[in-house]
Amino acid sequence: MQEKVKYLIVGQGLVGTWMSYFLQQRQLSFKIINDTSIQAATSVASGVINPVTGRRIVQTWMIDSILPFAVKAYTALGELLGTEIIKKAPAILLHPSEQMKESFEYRLTHDNVYLFKNNPEIVHSFFNTPYGTGAIDECYWIDLNKMLSASRLALENKGNYIESNFEISDLTFIENGVSWKNIQADYLIFCDGIHSMHNNYFNKLPFAPNKGEALIIKVPGLPTNHIYKSNISIIPWEDDLFWVGSSYEWSFDNIAPTQEFREKIKETLGMCLKLPFEIVDHLVGVRPANRDRRPFVGMHPSYPQLGICNGMGTKGCSLAPYFTSQLIDHLELGLPIAPEATINRFQSLLQS
Ligand SMILES: Cc1cc2nc3c(=O)[nH]c(=O)nc-3n(C[C@H](O)[C@H](O)[C@H](O)COP(=O)(O)OP(=O)(O)OC[C@H]3O[C@@H](n4cnc5c(N)ncnc54)[C@H](O)[C@@H]3O)c2cc1C
DSSP states (O other): OOEEEEEEEEOOSHHHHHHHHHHHHTTOOEEEEEOTTSOOGGGGSOOEEOSEETTTTEEOTTHHHHHHHHHHHHHHHHHHHTSOOEEEOOEEEEOOSHHHHHHHHHHHTSSOSSEEOOOTHHHHTTBOOTTOEEEESSOEEEOHHHHHHHHHHHHHHTTOEEESOOOGGGEEEETTEEEETTEEEEEEEEOOGGGGGGOTTTTTSOBOOEEEEEEEEEOTTOOSSSEEESSSEEEEEETTEEEEEOOOBSSOSOOOOOHHHHHHHHHHHHHHBOSOOEEEEEEEEEEOOBTTSSOEEEEOSSOTTEEEEEOOGGGHHHHHHHHHHHHHHHHHHOOOOOTTTBGGGGHHHHHO
């Protein structure tokens, strides 16, 4: 017998989880299909929301709208799941060079919202800081693995979760919708991260996958209430474990962890960290990034029942709540998707 829902979602990483949250909030029926044997980028990400970026320490795209939306959404999702998933964790900047120190000093007095001078004594016991320190307010850390597993359990309990591989060959089009195995839906939304690259309907979008490696290290005694950023980031993970990374590789032929990365991080940590550390894990993931560094959000121009919410790149934590909500508002209320994010910008590619 065929079951009927309004939305079918492929993938329960960060984006699929947010889709499911907002669909529940709007009391819309859905099923989410996820294959846990396929690694989610979300499960290896450090989970940081940082309102500034780059060597010039400028504010990130749309941060004034996206940050308050994200903080509110993660707090509400945590309350719903009965567990804390977002923590405010100001970032301590350990300037890695004279140039970065100057960049910070300049930004402090020009269009500054988030930077402040911290008390350097706080970090001296833990780090060598030859170029001084600074700090960024309004940084947040999301416990992504807790968020994924608690959400999955809640989805399973409500009968909304299907553990399965979504094979595109099982998809059929029906009048005003789609059918997959025994389920019919008005809309099918791909939230399958980098795997959308191999999907016949969306593979013409300019994906630019980016490999990232990170180490999990044990550092007894290092305070866990801050994020530490130099030319590497050191992020509290759990107990006395810290996530350290990462690499950004645009060109790679495998997704194996590399000895080169491990050695480089060991050397950098040896120079900046005063406390002894032990490496306990080595993570690798592929960021669903794209060439114009803006998300892919919207419905296929030729198949209006097929949609995508993807391409979150290095900023999934802040972008995912905002753009999943926007996609649902677009479908349910006819509201527009931000022009920089809508896949309408690739209409001719998708129709070719
Ligand atoms: C090393 C590293 C560090 C990062 N750090 C940060 C950070 O600090 N802050 C930040 O904002 N972002 C960070 N990111 C980026 C962030 O991880 C991504 O933007 C985000 O996780 C993408 O989420 P997603 O849901 O699109 O994809 P994914 O998390 O990859 O989820 C896709 C889901 O789809 C499922 N799936 C795929 N194909 C199928 C199929 N055929 N059938 C069923 N299920 C399927 C997969 O199992 C997975 O669960 C980092 C990424 C990496 C690799």
